[in-house]
Amino acid sequence: MILRPQIDDVKVVGYYLGNLIVGIAIVSIIPLIACLVSSEWDPALDFTIGISISFLFGYLMLIACRTKKEINWTHGMIVVSLSWVVASVFGAIPLYLSDHFMSFLDAVFEAMSGYATTGLTLAVDLDHMSYGHNLWRHLIMFIGGQGIVVVALTFLIKAGGGAFKMYVGEARDERIMPNIIHTARFIWLVSIVYLVLGTLGLGIASTLAGMPFGKSLFHGACITMAAFDTGGFAPQSQNVLYYHSGLYESINIILMFFGAINFKLHYALWVGNKREIYKNVETRLFAITIVFTFFLTAVGLAKTGIYSNAVVLFRKGFYHLISGHTGTGHGTLYARQFATQWNELSLIGIVIAMALGGAVCSTTGAIKMLRVALIFKAFKQDVKQFLSAESAVIIQKLHHVKDIIIEDKQTRAAALIMLAYILCYFFGAIIGVLYGYPFLLSLFESTSACANVGLSCGITTPSMPWVLKVVYIFQMWAGRLEFISVFVFMGFLISAVRGKS
Amino acid sequence: MKKLFLIFSVLFTVYSLQFTACFAAEPVSSDKLIENENFYDGKEVVYKGEAVGDLMKRGDHFWINILEGSNAIGIWCTLNMKNTIQITGDYGHKGDIMQVRGIFHKACKEHGGDLDIHAMEIFKLSPGQKTEDIIEPRKVIAAIVFSVAALAAGIFYFITKRRPL
Amino acid sequence: MAKLKLKYFYDAAMGILVEIVYALVIMSACLIMGALILWWLK
Numbered sequence: 001m002i003l004r005p006q007i008d009d010v011k012v013v014g015y016y017l018g019n020l021i022v023g024i025a026i027v028s029i030i031p032l033i034a035c036l037v038s039s040e041w042d043p044a045l046d047f048t049i050g051i052s053i054s055f056l057f058g059y060l061m062l063i064a065c066r067t068k069k070e071i072n073w074t075h076g077m078i079v080v081s082l083s084w085v086v087a088s089v090f091g092a093i094p095l096y097l098s099d100h101f102m103s104f105l106d107a108v109f110e111a112m113s114g115y116a117t118t119g120l121t122l123a124v125d126l127d128h129m130s131y132g133h134n135l136w137r138h139l140i141m142f143i144g145g146q147g148i149v150v151v152a153l154t155f156l157i158k159a160g161g162g163a164f165k166m167y168v169g170e171a172r173d174e175r176i177m178p179n180i181i182h183t184a185r186f187i188w189l190v191s192i193v194y195l196v197l198g199t200l201g202l203g204i205a206s207t208l209a210g211m212p213f214g215k216s217l218f219h220g221a222c223i224t225m226a227a228f229d230t231g232g233f234a235p236q237s238q239n240v241l242y243y244h245s246g247l248y249e250s251i252n253i254i255l256m257f258f259g260a261i262n263f264k265l266h267y268a269l270w271v272g273n274k275r276e277i278y279k280n281v282e283t284r285l286f287a288i289t290i291v292f293t294f295f296l297t298a299v300g301l302a303k304t305g306i307y308s309n310a311v312v313l314f315r316k317g318f319y320h321l322i323s324g325h326t327g328t329g330h331g332t333l334y335a336r337q338f339a340t341q342w343n344e345l346s347l348i349g350i351v352i353a354m355a356l357g358g359a360v361c362s363t364t365g366a367i368k369m370l371r372v373a374l375i376f377k378a379f380k381q382d383v384k385q386f387l388s389a390e391s392a393v394i395i396q397k398l399h400h401v402k403d404i405i406i407e408d409k410q411t412r413a414a415a416l417i418m419l420a421y422i423l424c425y426f427f428g429a430i431i432g433v434l435y436g437y438p439f440l441l442s443l444f445e446s447t448s449a450c451a452n453v454g455l456s457c458g459i460t461t462p463s464m465p466w467v468l469k470v471v472y473i474f475q476m477w478a479g480r481l482e483f484i485s486v487f488v489f490m491g492f493l494i495s496a497v498r499g500k501s
Numbered sequence: 502m503k504k505l506f507l508i509f510s511v512l513f514t515v516y517s518l519q520f521t522a523c524f525a526a527e528p529v530s531s532d533k534l535i536e537n538e539n540f541y542d543g544k545e546v547v548y549k550g551e552a553v554g555d556l557m558k559r560g561d562h563f564w565i566n567i568l569e570g571s572n573a574i575g576i577w578c579t580l581n582m583k584n585t586i587q588i589t590g591d592y593g594h595k596g597d598i599m600q601v602r603g604i605f606h607k608a609c610k611e612h613g614g615d616l617d618i619h620a621m622e623i624f625k626l627s628p629g630q631k632t633e634d635i636i637e638p639r640k641v642i643a644a645i646v647f648s649v650a651a652l653a654a655g656i657f658y659f660i661t662k663r664r665p666l
Numbered sequence: 667m668a669k670l671k672l673k674y675f676y677d678a679a680m681g682i683l684v685e686i687v688y689a690l691v692i693m694s695a696c697l698i699m700g701a702l703i704l705w706w707l708k
Binding site: 291 | 677680681682684686689692693696701703
């Protein structure tokens with residue numbers, strides 16, 4: 001029996017959202033500073049307007065939503081699911097004012113794509129975008145990858161019951177450290193370390209490739225934020241093709257791997273448990289699925305004959321496969337080339353890779369490795385049960401930092417989420433087909449949106465139907481949050497109308 | 502005499518063709534090149550657009566990305582062509598409009614499969630310029646109004662925060 | 667205390683190195699597999 005929400009429930013949610021909006025306003029000061037430093041006056045105004053609107057709304061909500069009621073699981077889930085929508089709407093304000101987006105919907109799409117670390121872009125004339133606006137696009141990815149709630153936990157909210165409930169709502173249920181605040185801070189530490197390493201690595205690579213050093217560092221920081229957070233935005237319209245550099249792409253790939261690794265695994269490795277890299281079920285499965293999906297793509301590409309030597313096959317075939325599998329979405333091909341040059345088999349390899357994703361509790365999207373491993377092992381357990389004596393008890397284990405015995409409860413949860421993702425991939429594909437796009441390409445784009453990848457085969461453009469834009473925004477949002485908190489929010493709305501008071 | 506005149510006319514026509522070749526061939530748009538890459542692969546094309554981003558030196562060659570419509574294409578040039586490009590496009594600048602004649606590759610073997618054009622000839626059609634950072638008065642008004650409102654809301658919040666519910 | 671901090675730093679650096687090696691191993695394996703596939707399907 002679901003109770004109708006009371007006004008205090010709305011206030012609890014509103015209070016936390018108010019805090020979030022204020023948080024976004026504070027973070028937007030970073031690109032404002034970048035504008036002022038680069039003498040970009042019009043963009044500076046755009047950010048001033050965005051920041052002040054955010055502060056205004058945030059404080060108004062904090063004033064209106066003061067309540068004594070404590071946050072519970074339902075509230076936590078709703079706060080998280082709405083946070084992404086709210087953050088996207090407010091984050092879109094400076095983007096829309098930049099005149100690089102054809103409509104406010106396009107700007108919201110871009111912001112959601114950033115926060116959900118997808119990487120599908122509707123930006124127009126990216127090559128003439130200001131440093132400030134471009135930095136904001138990439139910063140949104142950096143924050144989104146960590147998780148908006150994790151940001152809030154690190155800086156704004158004190159520890160308490162609410163903190164953990166929101167953390168789980170944001171699809172992070174790995175307990176890395178006993179204290180949730182410490183976990184959030186560790187996630188940030190890892191991100192900052194890789195940001196520094198990536199910026200330097202890519203900065204040096206592009207300086208060697210002929211770019212001026214200062215600009216190399218700016219690009220390096222942006223691409224690192226997008227690669228480690230497996231987002232996929234880039235400062236120029238050609239994405240990573242702009243650099244025309246194999247070394248750059250190789251460092252880019254390594255950053256993608258960093259991003260696809262579970263934060264719990266980063267912790268284990270960083271405290272000296274080196275063996276975990278080959279004992280962990282996720283790293284093992286990830287290696288297997290990469291090789292398997294690349295096999296499909298490579299055979300497909302070899303049959304087309306477009307990439308005639310091993311290096312080219314690697315730089316175009318493997319690069320996009322790993323970009324898809326890790327959910328990054330960086331590319332060195334023009335979107336339409338997937339449609340005109342790649343054949344069905346090569347596209348199928350990439351779609352499967354995108355659909356699977358990287359590790360849980362990483363910056364990746366999609367079904368994720370631990371779930372796939374769990375389901376596979378549970379299936380194995382069932383088969384063994386049939387092959388053994390009726391009275392035999394088959395215990396199936398998997399190793400994830402420690403040995404875990406597989407239980408029905410976890411398997412059920414994993415299987416349901418996997419099903420939700422697969423249904424979502426097909427839902428978006430069907431909408432695409434309804435608008436006249438071919439099925440495999442629609443499936444590619446839909447999977448890219450729902451799995452928060454960002455590779456595009458040409459469907460995502462400013463001129464695409466607005467319904468499809470809304471559908472992809474929904475998919476990016478639901479996919480990032482692994483559906484549960486999104487459905488809890490919808491249930492909340494329904495119970496507001498139909499619930500018992 | 503007639504024979505001499507005929508030979509001279511032929512030679513003059515052949516000689517002048519090398520200049521008209523630049524203007525006779527129509528530049529192909531980036532969309533058309535990408536969409537029909539099989540047709541254009543390995544062929545000589547003429548492409549024109551705005552030089553954007555950075556001129557990236559690699560040994561005795563350099564890369565420059567040229568934007569036309571909604572796509573930029575990488576042009577691989579020899580170093581002696583470097584002085585034709587002075588201004589490249591970014592936020593504060595509209596870049597030089599360049600016209601390039603070269604061989605198009607849909608997946609260049611030399612460059613890791615990149616779609617590119619190896620330039621045989623490149624020249625500037627029109628020079629680039631600094632773009633004005635126009636500040637709209639209504640944006641300034643909006644910024645002031647919202648900032649004041651936000652400040653007021655913030656002050657009100659901090660005052661009422663301490664009061665009991 | 668300083669020695670302990672140095673150990674933390676060393677462990678973290680080794681951890682990052684292990685991750686890089688993991689990535690490079692997979693990249694190399696796929697590069698070789700790609701070459702074999704091209705050769706096999708020529």
